[in-house]
Amino acid sequence: MNIAVIGASAGIGLETVSLGLKNGHHIIALSRDTNKIPAHPMLTKVNASATSVPDLVEVMSSSDAVLITVGTKKKKGTSLFSEIAKSIIAASKAVEYRKPIIIVTGFGAGDSRPYLGFFMKSVIKLFMKDQYVDKTLMEDFITGSNINWEIVRPGILTNGDATGSLKVLSTLEHGMKVGKISRKDVAEYLIAEVENPMHIGQKITVT
Numbered sequence: 002m003n004i005a006v007i008g009a010s011a012g013i014g015l016e017t018v019s020l021g022l023k024n025g026h027h028i029i030a031l032s033r034d035t036n037k038i039p040a041h042p043m044l045t046k047v048n049a050s051a052t053s054v055p056d057l058v059e060v061m062s063s064s065d066a067v068l069i070t071v072g073t074k075k076k077k078g079t080s081l082f083s084e085i086a087k088s089i090i091a092a093s094k095a096v097e098y099r100k101p102i103i104i105v106t107g108f109g110a111g112d113s114r115p116y117l118g119f120f121m122k123s124v125i126k127l128f129m130k131d132q133y134v135d136k137t138l139m140e141d142f143i144t145g146s147n148i149n150w151e152i153v154r155p156g157i158l159t160n161g162d163a164t165g166s167l168k169v170l171s172t173l174e175h176g177m178k179v180g181k182i183s184r185k186d187v188a189e190y191l192i193a194e195v196e197n198p199m200h201i202g203q204k205i206t207v208t
């Protein structure tokens with residue numbers, strides 16, 4: 002498969018690129034700076050912006066699936082996620098893209114917010130409030146569009162190894178336990194979902 006990874010140079014994106022290549026896929030890696038991504042014969046690096054419609058059109062036109070894994074270190078007043086959502090919708094319309102587009106946000110965005118435990122609620126309130134406000138806007142734009150979307154909401158991310166004990170939750174329930182999850186585990190889910198889509202049109206929690 003040709004898999005486009007938007008936000009490919011760090012975090013979940015970089016882990017997804019690595020795993021996708023290991024599984025034999027051709028990866029189109031888009032980032033503002035792809036120098037940190039090791040070269041590979043099945044890797045195409047694209048130095049570009051996730052908010053640029055022409056840049057997105059370029060990578061989407063040759064892809065079988067799109068993974069949005071962008072993060073930001075900006076804590077205050079970010080609009081990055083909602084801008085990406087608007088751009089991906091416009092690019093999809095431009096190329097009539099009907100293949101899967103899987104977007105990573107976070108548990109606590111959108112309608113999952115009331116289901117946060119005390120610890121995660123405190124972390125988001127203290128350190129990532131504006132990010133999650135914008136991730137909620139992103140989800141609203143995406144789910145209100147006619148693209149073949151899937152929202153993936155991980156718990157608090159870690160740099161640990163893949164555990165092989167990933168839980169995939171398709172419903173929201175009070176008292177649900179959503180804790181830490183490694184970026185490698187999220188990458189495992191993303192590649193598995195691209196290879197065999199099971200949750201298109203759904204908001205999925207991974208923990």
